[in-house]
Amino acid sequence: MNLYRLDAPARAIAATFGVDAGNDPWTGDYVTPGRPAPVIAPDSRSGPRRYLRPKLWGVPPPPQGTEPVATVRNLASPFWIGTLRHPELRCLIPATSFALWSGPAGARRQRWASVSGRAIFAFAGIQRQNEDWPGFAMLTTDPNGLLDRLGPGVMPLILHAEDHERWLTAEWRDAAQLVAPFPSHLMAVGEQPPL
Template identity: 40%
Template sequence: MCNRYRLTAQQAEIAATFGVALPFMPDVTFPVGDIFPTGKKTPAYGLVIIEEDSVRRVEPMEWGVPTQVPGKRDPDVRLTKYVTNVRNLSSPFWHSMLTAPARRCLVPVTSFSEYGQEAGGNGRKPLHWFDVPSRPLFAFAGIWRPTERGNAYGFLTTEPNGVVAPIHPKAMPVILHDEDHDRWLSAPWDDLKALAAPYPSQLMRIE
């Protein structure tokens, strides 16, 4: 599960890579440093790119789509959980977002992280960062929806490739190829399911 990533690109680079019209709105604040999931008491935001009427724009959203789950102590009590990673693509919870092009988004990224499996000499699991050397700025396949306190997003995950698996054998984010950006924002869902696949390991690097 990826719960930490970075976006360090400048506005002009994001605009050129993803076809966003400049200038950006003055109230758009870019995240600085690492981006973390949102929480009930501490909202946290990332940037996504959405398309409306064939025009793309950058919008800050909370990272984590809220859903109600049974409480551990009392199953009759419903608790709010913020879901950051979308793995079960057949779940009814995600269906309305996956099947509606207007609810899909591009999540711009410069690198993402996973913790190692074994603790180091300091007793802590090491944090490893992954990027794509040939693409300093790339995108996760994202989805979003309105919530009671604003728009929120998550991104798809899939089986890990040969670079990520030794560190995190459960999953990795779905990284879109540049030529698939347009399709992700406009094509029917049935034509996009094959995109939920591991990114080629030979194109990635671990720090």
């Protein structure tokens, strides 16, 4: 999972999630690791209010690593568990679709997955509050039946709208219950990103 789209301006994203857009300049585009994109996170200086905050997709690597980490799969890893246990380090990653590749080697085709009936949805994410590297990473999980047939191996952890608050505030034992494939019947896959 290394490409998603957020084809909506900051104002529309903020309205969808009931947060403050602040000065986020986002106008809509694609996102790949190393590029900035807005995430929804609390502002420790202003209490429980949430804001769109531009951050880079990718967090600093573990001590033995050399490349930024864009996705988190092993939630029991000591490298991630400390972050996951702190709700203030969790975030929502708004998206309108995400890319996946399907087909046999040499004939793979890019497809775009989205959530039916929701122009903007959210992935579960974590953020690192390093001033030199304000980044985020996306959680992934097993693919649902629809995506499994297309062969990506993993899928982003998509949250139901009613679970956004739980992801951002619950103790980890409770929030961890949200880690599951998003239902196939609530998704669509097409040749192009949805308009």
